[in-house]
Amino acid sequence: MRFTLDVTMANSEGGLERLLGRLRQRSFTVCAINADTTNSRMTARIVVDSARPVELAVKQMAKLIDIQGVEVIKAEEHSGHKYRQPTANYHKEHFPKHDYRHAFCASQIGL
């Protein structure tokens, strides 16, 4: 599967490197990336390939201190066929710090 992710994060030293390392270690291959900074914030659109569910990538990125939001904006198979829209988006600003209880839809935590 190929996924396109929009990531918002604090513009801190090594932040992007940390994010890319986390994706690599969890078996998500980065195919394309476009990142930009505005003041204290960085936004990045990242295209990744993986056989693993994209929810794993979202959760692992969300654990990083710098990450403020992750949104899966496209999911497709390699043939170009569009896949269902995953629902594991994460937005830190919607929740108190370190409070991720609602960060994922109910199906992600089995309720």
Next chain:
Amino acid sequence: MKGSEILIKALEAEGVDTIFGYPGGAIMPVYDALYDSNLKHILVRHEQSAALAADAYSRVTGKVGVCLATSGPGATNLITGIANAFMDSIPMVAITGQVPTGMIGSDAFQEVDMFGISLPVVKHSFLVRHVEELADTIARAFKIARSGRPGPVLVDLPKDVSIAVFEQAEFKGKQIEPMPRPEAKQLAVARSMIQESQKPLVYAGGGVRIADATDELRSFVEKCGIPCVTTLHGIGSIPGDHELCLGMLGMHGTKHANMAVQECDLLIAVGARFDDRVTGKLAEFAPHARVVHLDGDPFEVSKLRSADCGVIGDIKTALNFLHTQPLIEEWVETCKSRKQQYAFQYDAPGQSVYAPGFIKQVSDRAQAAEQRTIVTCDVGQHQMWVAQHFTFDMPNNHLTSGGLGTMGYGLPAGIGAQLANPEARVIVMSGDGSFMMNIQELATLKRYNIPVKIVLFNNQTLGMVRQWQELFFEKRYSETNLSDNPDFAKVAEAFGIPSMTVQTRDEVEGAIDRIMTDDGPLLVHVLIDPAANVWPLVPPGKNNSEMLEEATV
């Protein structure tokens, strides 16, 4: 104030009293500031031990452990200890010296990209480029280390920053993000599932200790009357001799624990993460069970095993809300009956020392004593024997490297534990393979006269690997023969540590007497059968009902 002095003040503001480290060029300004400070610095003999001792210090005190090293090899030597803390969720701040900012990237002497090297094994890393940021960075590092799911944080400190002067530094003191309360709706669903279950089972992990929820877990288990199995890190969260405790589950778990897991209809995971050493073949783990998963880390819920109900947030609060009384008398009696039926036996034939029996005897003596006993382990067969045969009544009395499996953890951890609690009896249980990994710390025991007791089981082989070679690699014993070990008793004596060697069973009681009564450090060198294996064993790739036992192999 110089940067190095700001660092010391910032550590003091965080409540730090003891740090473990080793000096060198780039960190010299910090050591110069330490010279006048009230912080207690423990000089270890290898930086890896500094991180491992800080890890154990944290596990025993509940505080953030602190270790210190210079740039380059000093910093890289910390990495295994940092990774150990990361895998076991131990709050730690590791401070490393760095070459001056202007020389970073020039391949300077003892320069290494510690920030980059650390990234996969820390919660966060900082490179402090300006002295004005230092106090705030230290405060952030401690806050991150102790908040949410704890873990290590690296602070890389260039030499010019540590000698730069800044007079307006502000020290905030201890900060922590409180764990959120669990959702009432999820709690209600979980309680309903428990009430409806016919064969419920509690599966308690290291998260219980991290959440300081031992009392709440015990109360929950007793009020509900539900049997409990524990992971390696969950050992002691319910007393090992509690009637509802079935012992450890998983690869070297008890037969009755694994049978209960495979038969239960509801698995209540409390601060556990479905590790592969626990589950065996994941697809066949607890095949009849629905899962209620309580965890402070939302990202562990449904990571490996989908939860039917995820309760995320403060475990203490959750456990207190879940008291209910399911009708499960028959199930509980079955579990208790099997516990008796499959209890470990200690009547091994022969006169050579039977390691599980030795450990059981130490455990019995420790239980009968008033003094608190803390056991630290290395990694391998002896580690599993301790998990199986020593009865713990608190999880922070059993310090073991569960996630990373770091050979060499035991002795530095014993040092950290003893300094964290000078009144406790600290026993290092080690093997000959592991002990050689950090044997130099005997010098630290001697230097500070730390009264750690070391039980060194010597089977002259890399025992756990040898066991797997015997069982799964057609007895092709590739590079596991350690029969050329030094005479460990003499080595200890050379470091100034009293020692004794135990070769037969009739010498065991006298050795344990000394472990229980000697005032200072002691090494008890115990010779055991190289062919002794750890039983039972779930072979790799098998499910937990397919245990190998000694009698069947």
